[in-house]
Amino acid sequence: MSVDSNLLHDLSYFSSLNAAELEAIKPLFYEKTVQRGELIFFEGEPADTLYFLISGIVKLFKTSTQGKEQIISLARPHDVLNDISIFDNGPNPISAQAMSTVNLYGIKKDRLETTLRQHPQVSARIIRVLAARTRQLISLVEDLSFKHVIGRVAKILLEHTSDGAGSGQRLTQQEMAAMAGTAREVVARSLKTLEERGIIRLDRQRIIISDKNALQEMINQEV
Amino acid sequence: MIQMPEINQDKCNLCGLCIEICRCNAIVLVNNVVTCVETEECHWCTLCEAICPTGALTCSFEIIIED
Numbered sequence: 001m002s003v004d005s006n007l008l009h010d011l012s013y014f015s016s017l018n019a020a021e022l023e024a025i026k027p028l029f030y031e032k033t034v035q036r037g038e039l040i041f042f043e044g045e046p047a048d049t050l051y052f053l054i055s056g057i058v059k060l061f062k063t064s065t066q067g068k069e070q071i072i073s074l075a076r077p078h079d080v081l082n083d084i085s086i087f088d089n090g091p092n093p094i095s096a097q098a099m100s101t102v103n104l105y106g107i108k109k110d111r112l113e114t115t116l117r118q119h120p121q122v123s124a125r126i127i128r129v130l131a132a133r134t135r136q137l138i139s140l141v142e143d144l145s146f147k148h149v150i151g152r153v154a155k156i157l158l159e160h161t162s163d164g165a166g167s168g169q170r171l172t173q174q175e176m177a178a179m180a181g182t183a184r185e186v187v188a189r190s191l192k193t194l195e196e197r198g199i200i201r202l203d204r205q206r207i208i209i210s211d212k213n214a215l216q217e218m219i220n221q222e223v
Numbered sequence: 224m225i226q227m228p229e230i231n232q233d234k235c236n237l238c239g240l241c242i243e244i245c246r247c248n249a250i251v252l253v254n255n256v257v258t259c260v261e262t263e264e265c266h267w268c269t270l271c272e273a274i275c276p277t278g279a280l281t282c283s284f285e286i287i288i289e290d
Contacts, residue, residue: 170283170285171283172272174278205283210289
């Protein structure tokens with residue numbers, strides 16, 4: 001399977017490169033398809049390949065010694081999965097699992113270093129991506145520290161809406177629990193509470209947000 | 224086609240708790256394989272997902288904003 005330079009351009013790292021530059025770096029990448037449920041890389045493993053998500057959804061998570069999972073984020077197309085371990089030479093701080101059939105572009109670390117030397121403007125893009133990631137992690141810390149569970153669940157609902165055509169991303173209560181740092185039963189109770197307050201409706205396979213403003217108010221409330 | 228809860232057979236240990244708890248008889252044992260039968264009686268109560276000890280059964284939600 002060959003790498004498409006148009007898809008490379010859609011990746012934030014390489015969006016500042018022109019067509020000729022993209023064609024020049026294209027041979028350094030390879031494409032990989034991962035099936036739903038497969039693990040792409042493990043927390044604690046050394047990393048020698050940088051992965052970019054081209055299509056599908058990938059769960060990025062940490063696992064406690066008791067086996068409890070905390071979802072750090074859900075990676076969407078054009079996201080980079082494991083830049084931290086590539087750039088600081090440390091082990092993967094997270095694991096990655098495909099939540100659907102996933103297509104990835106991978107580049108070996110030494111080839112990435114060559115790319116950065118030959119195209120220094122890519123480094124500026126990388127800094128922006130890492131800064132945005134830091135901001136996102138600060139937001140997660142804020143949520144876990146200052147928000148009620150129901151507020152965290154409300155935020156997850158607002159951040160993961162789809163167009164209603166059935167083809168969008170779907171979440172289980174267990175996944176919501178892993179994202180909110182709580183137990184599945186607590187998520188179930190939170191959803192019930194939101195439904196009783198008329199903020200959401202639970203339909204077959206759908207959570208319908210009927211009062212977006214009220215849901216936002218739940219998110220803004222602090223512990 | 225009616226969407227039903229998904230079963231990951233690799234994780235299923237055939238405990239049968241989901242079959243017991245399902246109130247609409249949508250989950251059955253067929254040739255020693257836990258199977259979901261398509262039925263509109265399934266109202267997505269998610270009790271099967273809640274009781275599954277291995278996480279083999281999942282009931283996912285799409286989240287939409289009402290216009």
